[in-house]
Amino acid sequence: MSQPAEQQATLGAANRWRRYGIAFATLVNKEVTRFSRIWVQTLLPSAITTTLYFVIFGRLIGDRIGPMEGLAYIDFIVPGLVLMAVITNAYSNVVSSFYSSKFSRYIEELLVSPVPNWVILAGYVAGGVARGLTVGIVVIVVAAFFTEFRLHDLSVTLLILLLTAMLFALGGFINAVYANSFDDISIVPTFVLAPLTYLGGVFYSIDLLPQPWQTLSLANPILYMINAFRYGLLGVTDIPLGIAFLITSAFILALGYYSLSLLRRGVGIKQ
């Protein structure tokens, strides 16, 4: 059954990058299969929530609010609601998947294997991005029932979607590394992510805010992502695009580096 000579030949023939590619594909496949299998828990809730947002804020209240930055209110909130779903799902996919693997100890399958840390991280982040983007598409489809879909700049739209999903997938990973119980994986989404997202300009333009709230809002990184995405879809933004991409990329680099250092030190996963 086990043939060392053959096995050595197999290892020698498969070059390092090919092995990395196979390991990465395995991780991504595992993650996508996981969230697809439980789609009622992973994909459906965002569709329902955003439908309610569109009905309540778009149809029932929106007409009374009037136009925002020259747009109908329901059109204005579409980008924020899409990105909010992307953020929440990219984050929660990684935090729940990685924490479960710690809790049930099947993270050991990866730790005993020759998969380098950066491939482990890339695999989990890609899984989070995949779920974030899938839910993003679902929300866009839901939005199409309430308002006309608009696309101002495809490349900006796709790039900011991808970067945002990556950033929050990394955030979910760090949360999972430090989590010691299932309660710990809901603290950050409840007490940090949700407030930052709601205060990040999903439902309003920061031009409406009085000082110092307008300036304080600039410290919220989610504001930059929502505005860049709104530009991609609708062509309007409160923030210069360059700054939005710079800040998002800087956060990705910082969290990515920190995540790798956690893996290297075995924090939360090795004794």
Add this chain to the structure above:
Amino acid sequence: MSALSVQNLSKTYANGLTALTGVDLEVEAGDFFALLGPNGAGKSTLIGIVTSLVRKSSGRVQIFGHDLDDEPEAARASIGVVPQEFNFNLFLPVIEVVLNQAGYFGVPRREARDRAELLLRKLDLWERRHTEMRLLSGGMKRRLMIARALIHRPRLVILDEPTAGVDIEIRHAMWGFMREINAEGTTIILTTHYLEEAESLCRHLAIIDQGRIQARSDIATLLGELHTETFVLNLKAPAEALPPLPGFVLEPIDASTLEVQVSREQTINGLFEALSRHGIEVTSLRNKQNRLEKLFLDRVEARREAAA
């Protein structure tokens, strides 16, 4: 060539517990090696470090010449591990568990499917390949852990209590399978509390206690160190009074059962001859205690007395 070379390995946990102190260990390629020790002796820590699940405090570990610090990928690629406790995603089907593990080791999916079929058929799990892990019996899970450990065809397999909680029939089937992969050239390191398992399967062993290797030998030499063996004899007819047998220590258990201590200088033939002379016929005999078990307990006891 050494399959595993451990030099001066120490581990102190964050809570201050020192689990290993200057452990040196060599396991030759192709060996079937037993790592024995009482609970808390340091076995799991040692295996944890070798399999990259526990961080060492100091020392070096090499697997087939690949240093775990300098060439971690090459070192890990050579190892397959069957852990003591189940560590599965319980919601995955059997086949996915094995295929995912193959993927982590860089085995292409198509090749992995072929290997998985071979292994799962061999371990009698193929018919359950689409069953979720949580629905498997304990014995099936144990066998699946072996399949998972072998899917990338490792040169060194570490089996940490692989037959714990497994019924006798499955245990014997697993022994046969382990012998087979060892005969094909795979080095096996086995930890077990069933010492008859170690005596039956392994060629060399090390006894670890209190974080140190206390003995390392081939099993035949070690068993040769036994000064006495105790046998339980079942007698054909009840013996009313036991005759004195010079050189043997006899102790009645009941009228038809006798316990006899035989020293290394004596033989079983001599015992039977002496009993026959007194008209005592024996229908069957067995070791009171597994030989390795006795040796193991003697060693651990002696070490503890010396330490006290």
